[in-house]
Amino acid sequence: MNMSGMKAVTLWPLAVYFIVVIALVASMLVISYLLGQRHRERVTDEPYESGIPVTGSARMRFDIKFYLIAMFFVVFDLEAVFIFAWAVAVRELGWTGYIEALVFIAVLFAALAYLWRLDALDWGTSWRKQHKIRT
Numbered sequence: 001m002n003m004s005g006m007k008a009v010t011l012w013p014l015a016v017y018f019i020v021v022i023a024l025v026a027s028m029l030v031i032s033y034l035l036g037q038r039h040r041e042r043v044t045d046e047p048y049e050s051g052i053p054v055t056g057s058a059r060m061r062f063d064i065k066f067y068l069i070a071m072f073f074v075v076f077d078l079e080a081v082f083i084f085a086w087a088v089a090v091r092e093l094g095w096t097g098y099i100e101a102l103v104f105i106a107v108l109f110a111a112l113a114y115l116w117r118l119d120a121l122d123w124g125t126s127w128r129k130q131h132k133i134r135t
Contacts, residue, residue, distance in 0.1 A: 065123050072115070079108050 046054065086093065086101045093100075115121055 068120060072120075075111075076108070079104075 082104065083101065086097060086104075090097060
């Protein structure tokens with residue numbers, strides 16, 4: 001069998017899967033359109049926030065500190081997952097894995113010390129003055 005015949009043999013399940021997924025999504029959209037309710041009241045188009053009336057715009061700007069904390073959380077939370085995976089396989093990894101885990105934790109500690117030194121974790125008035133941020 002030549003190379004083009006091998007590609008056709010190995011790719012047909014992917015093509016069938018793609019067609020089935022497209023058909024399923026299209027059928028769900030069509031069925032929901034046909035069976036869905038069609039009513040237009042003024043209240044229907046308003047967002048519902050747990051019974052609390054909407055105040056202000058949804059496009060308000062957040063302070064950068066919220067994004068920074070979210071990024072720090074993701075970074076350090078992912079590191080905890082890696083350390084947990086190492087702890088599960090510690091017997092198979094032996095001393096080499098232990099030393100690599102220590103290096104990994106040392107790099108994490110250095111990153112945390114660097115963030116601490118930059119005052120990225122301090123949101124007090126000194127941080128605001130240094131970065132000229134108004135409250």
